[in-house]
Amino acid sequence: MSEPVISVVIASQDARAALCGCLERLAGQSAAVPAELIVVDASTDGSAEMVRRAFPQVRVMRCPPGTLAPVLWQEGLEAARAPIVAFTLAQCLPSEQWLQAILAAQAQGAAAVAGPLGGPSRGDAVDWAVYFARYSAWMPPGPSSPVLHDLPGDNSAYRRAALEPCRVHWQDGFWETPVNACLTAHGERLAWAAQMQVEYTAGIGLGPFIRARFAHGRRYASTRFAGQPLARLLHFAGAPLLMPLLPARIWRRVRRRRPDWLPHFWAALPALLVFMTAWSLGEASGYLLPEK
Numbered sequence: 283m284s285e286p287v288i289s290v291v292i293a294s295q296d297a298r299a300a301l302c303g304c305l306e307r308l309a310g311q312s313a314a315v316p317a318e319l320i321v322v323d324a325s326t327d328g329s330a331e332m333v334r335r336a337f338p339q340v341r342v343m344r345c346p347p348g349t350l351a352p353v354l355w356q357e358g359l360e361a362a363r364a365p366i367v368a369f370t371l372a373q374c375l376p377s378e379q380w381l382q383a384i385l386a387a388q389a390q391g392a393a394a395v396a397g398p399l400g401g402p403s404r405g406d407a408v409d410w411a412v413y414f415a416r417y418s419a420w421m422p423p424g425p426s427s428p429v430l431h432d433l434p435g436d437n438s439a440y441r442r443a444a445l446e447p448c449r450v451h452w453q454d455g456f457w458e459t460p461v462n463a464c465l466t467a468h469g470e471r472l473a474w475a476a477q478m479q480v481e482y483t484a485g486i487g488l489g490p491f492i493r494a495r496f497a498h499g500r501r502y503a504s505t506r507f508a509g510q511p512l513a514r515l516l517h518f519a520g521a522p523l524l525m526p527l528l529p530a531r532i533w534r535r536v537r538r539r540r541p542d543w544l545p546h547f548w549a550a551l552p553a554l555l556v557f558m559t560a561w562s563l564g565e566a567s568g569y570l571l572p573e574k
Contacts, residue, residue, distance in 0.1 A: 286318035291358030293351040294323040294372040300483050301372035315381040322358045324349040352455035368439035374480040383477040384439045393444035393470035396433035397478025398422040409484035410546040411553035418532040430472045432462045437480045495557050496564035503568025514569045521566035528558045
């Protein structure tokens with residue numbers, strides 16, 4: 283195979299069927315775009331074995347079950363060979379022209395690009411709750427501005443050279459928020475690419491997502507206001523306010539961008555409130571006892 287122009291790092295956590303669909307879609311595009319596909323797997327459902335059998339051209343890396351997606355992305359990033367590195371999840375189904383859309387967007391000079399994440403067309407209320415909790419800011423058609431200050435990690439692509447000055451921010455997992463903040467601090471541009479779309483196909487599940495929301499909220503708070511104990515204490519006290527505020531923000535986004543999805547929002551609201559509570563508790567614990 284010729285040298286890849288893009289490496290795609292796919293974080294996989296017990297999503298065997300979805301992973302198969304994701305790889306089939308990407309393999310179909312590899313004739314037009316030389317791509318290196320890397321699955322970093324933390325599953326117990328035989329996903330790694332399925333990939334080795336059905337997609338021998340795909341590189342498989344194994345991590346312990348329960349490893350969070352940002353850590354899986356970091357492992358893949360360290361191993362990637364191409365000058366552009368894209369990130370997604372096994373549960374995300376790329377569009378038919380996803381790789382081409384990434385290259386077209388990167389050609390405009392941005393350090394990183396991202397695109398919309400569509401909802402689970404065949405998902406149940408829990409699947410929609412996961413979707414709204416994670417992706418409401420990135421629903422189609424997406425933000426109105428082509429230049430952003432942050433990007434969704436699950437549908438993003440970065441110039442590897444631009445990431446090197448920010449290496450300290452992704453050594454303990456590729457958490458997109460501090461990485462993106464570092465890039466903009468270095469004068470780099472983050473861009474929106476409307477044609478670079480994936481569909482969240484569901485399947486994370488209630489329990490795993492509750493644990494992930496808590497861990498992500500804790501990590502987010504742990505990285506904020508270093509050396510500012512008063513600010514951390516104030517945000518710890520205000521963390522319970524997130525429980526009503528976050529669902530209200532999501533509702534406004536759905537009403538403005540996708541009013542046809544409002545029935546999904548109301549059906550998902552009970553599970554969504556559980557997810558918001560997990561995030562709020564994680565954020566509060568991160569302000570009070572930050573991770574080292």
